Each structure stands twice: as C-alpha cells, then as structure tokens.
Amino acid sequence: MNRKTLLTLGGVTIVLALISLWMGQQAYTWFPPQAAAEAQLVDDLFSFLVTLGTFIFLGVVGALTYAVLFQRVGRYDFSDGPPIEGNITLEVVWTAIPIVLVIWIAGYSYQIYDQMSILGPMEHVHMGMATAEAAPLSSADQSVERIEVRSRQWAWEFYYPEQQVTSTELHLPNNRRVKLVLQSADVLHGFFVPAFRVKQDIIPGRVIDFEFTPIREGTYRLRDSQYSGTYFAAMQADVVVESPAAYHQWLTAAAAQTPTAAANPAFEEYNRTTKAAINPGWKTVIPAPPPIVNYSAQDSSAKDKPV
Numbered sequence: 667m668n669r670k671t672l673l674t675l676g677g678v679t680i681v682l683a684l685i686s687l688w689m690g691q692q693a694y695t696w697f698p699p700q701a702a703a704e705a706q707l708v709d710d711l712f713s714f715l716v717t718l719g720t721f722i723f724l725g726v727v728g729a730l731t732y733a734v735l736f737q738r739v740g741r742y743d744f745s746d747g748p749p750i751e752g753n754i755t756l757e758v759v760w761t762a763i764p765i766v767l768v769i770w771i772a773g774y775s776y777q778i779y780d781q782m783s784i785l786g787p788m789e790h791v792h793m794g795m796a797t798a799e800a801a802p803l804s805s806a807d808q809s810v811e812r813i814e815v816r817s818r819q820w821a822w823e824f825y826y827p828e829q830q831v832t833s834t835e836l837h838l839p840n841n842r843r844v845k846l847v848l849q850s851a852d853v854l855h856g857f858f859v860p861a862f863r864v865k866q867d868i869i870p871g872r873v874i875d876f877e878f879t880p881i882r883e884g885t886y887r888l889r890d891s892q893y894s895g896t897y898f899a900a901m902q903a904d905v906v907v908e909s910p911a912a913y914h915q916w917l918t919a920a921a922a923q924t925p926t927a928a929a930n931p932a933f934e935e936y937n938r939t940t941k942a943a944i945n946p947g948w949k950t951v952i953p954a955p956p957p958i959v960n961y962s963a964q965d966s967s968a969k970d971k972p973v
C-alpha cells in the first residue's frame with residue numbers, strides 16, 4: 667500500500683468516525699425523557715452501540731459502493747480476481763476485530779447491567795459486584811421506598827404497606843431509590859416504563875424485587891410488556907413522579923379516602939361487548955373485577971397518554 671492510499675484510508679476513517687460519533691449523540695433524542703437514573707445508563711449503552719453500528723454500516727456500504735462504482739471490470743472481462751487465499755495477516759485482522767468488538771460490547775453491557783443492580787429471578791447468579799459498582803445511582807437519597815405491585819388480568823394495583831394505601835396510579839418520590847415488590851395473581855405480566863428504561867417480567871407464584879431511581883418529575887406510562895391475554899393492551903397505568911413532599915401529601919390524602927372500585931378498561935369493555943347486539947360469542951378469560959382502591963386514576967384509557 668502506498669503513502670497516498672494510506673492517507674486516503676486514514677482520512678475516510680476519520681470522517682466515518684466523526685459521522686458515527688454524531689449519530690451516537692442523535693441516539694439520545696430517539697427516546698422518551700430520561701426519567702430514571704437507569705435511563706441514563708441504558709441510553710449511554712445504546713448511544714455506544716449506535717456509534718459502533720454506524721461506523722461498521724458506513725464502512726461496509728461505503729466499501730461496496732466504492733467497489734461497484736470505481737472497481738468495475740471491463741465489459742467482456744471474465745477473468746478471475748487475484749488469488750488471495752492464505753493471507754494470514756488479513757485473516758488474523760478480520761478475526762481479531764470482531765472478537766475485540768464483541769468482548770467490548772459484552773463487557774460494557776454487563777457493567778451497565780451490574781450498575782443498575784437489577785435483582786430478579788436471576789439474583790442468585792448475581793456476582794455480588796452490585797455494592798461496589800452501584801455508586802453512580804446511590805447519589806440519591808439512601809432510604810428505599812417499598813411498594814407492592816399486584817398484577818392480574820387486566821389491572822395494575824399498587825399497595826403502599828406503611829400507609830396501607832391502595833391505588834391504580836403509581837406515585838413515586840423523586841430522587842429516591844424505589845423497591846417494587848412484583849407479584850402476579852394469574853399469568854405472566856411484564857412491568858415496563860419506557861421513560862425509566864426498566865423492564866421486568868412478573869412471574870406467577872414468585873415475588874420479585876425490582877429497584878430503580880426516578881430522577882425527573884412528571885407523568886409517565888406503565889405498560890405490560892408481556893402479552894397476557896385479550897385485554898392486555900388495556901393493561902396500562904400512569905406513573906407520577908413527584909417531589910417527596912408532594913408524594914407524602916398524596917399518600918396522606920389517599921389514606922383518608924374510602925376504598926372504591928377503580929375504573930378498569932378491561933372489565934368495562936368485556937361487559938360492553940358481552941351485552942352488545944352483535945356478540946361473536948368467542949370464549950375469553952373473564953377480566954378480574956376492578957380493584958378496590960383508595961386512590962383511583964381519573965381516566966385510564968390509552969388515548970393521549972404520556973410516554
């Protein structure tokens with residue numbers, strides 16, 4: 667390879683790297699707001715993957731395009747290309763680069779996963795590095811807010827054991843570590859708040875601890891990430907992150923309210939369709955009756971809802 671080719675390749679690499687870095691920064695704007703400390707970690711990892719992916723994509727497509735445009739054979743040239751079999755250097759390079767990349771991605775992903783210190787059904791295989799690595803997340807208040815999450819076909823119900831408050835809207839204090847105790851009464855459900863970038867399967871018959879730290883006040887949306895039957899799409903709830911003061915105020919106000927049946931889209935829709943003139947008569951799991959709660963979300967329909 668002569669000097670000029672090397673310089674050109676070096677220049678192209680630098681341009682591709684710059685475009686890739688720019689693309690990596692764009693990746694942050696493709697998501698809902700970062701409403702939890704975990705969101706920052708996940709988005710950093712995603713941005714890194716986008717940067718790497720852009721570089722490889724542009725490199726491969728660029729090389730192909732270059733070959734197609736400038737390295738064509740003549741019209742009636744049916745001769746073979748140069749035999750390059752047995753080029754040890756080339757083989758070592760194209761084996762080493764993917765190995766390094768894969769190890770890099772795996773190492774970084776594991777580090778993020780460990781910093782999030784997500785506990786779940788796999789916690790017994792957790793390597794116990796969480797305490798040392800969890801530093802970035804513990805800047806928030808040390809006290810952990812413990813809330814029970816009860817899922818069933820098809821409703822979310824939240825229980826605050828200290829105040830004995832039940833609610834169909836999940837209220838969380840800002841900048842506090844939250845520990846959710848996830849339970850399912852029937853089938854597999856999934857706890858997923860896109861703005862928090864956290865997701866955890868809820869497995870019937872198990873009690874799963876799930877921790878994260880909200881860092882941004884606002885209203886977000888909890889969705890079921892596992893298909894759990896007919897009215898699965900209606901299994902959503904609002905998540906309100908508010909200042910600890912407002913949170914405690916809400917808890918006190920909710921505790922004073924007499925429990926009533928909450929609005930439940932699945933139950934309402936089932937009753938509407940079974941009474942409708944045209945009833946297909948298909949068998950379905952009958953939705954559980956609406957939860958009886960102290961605090962009921964005003965409107966839990968899926969339209970115009972926060973992310």
Ligand SMILES: [Cu+2]
Nearest residue numbers: 855890894901
């Ligand atoms: Cu579900």
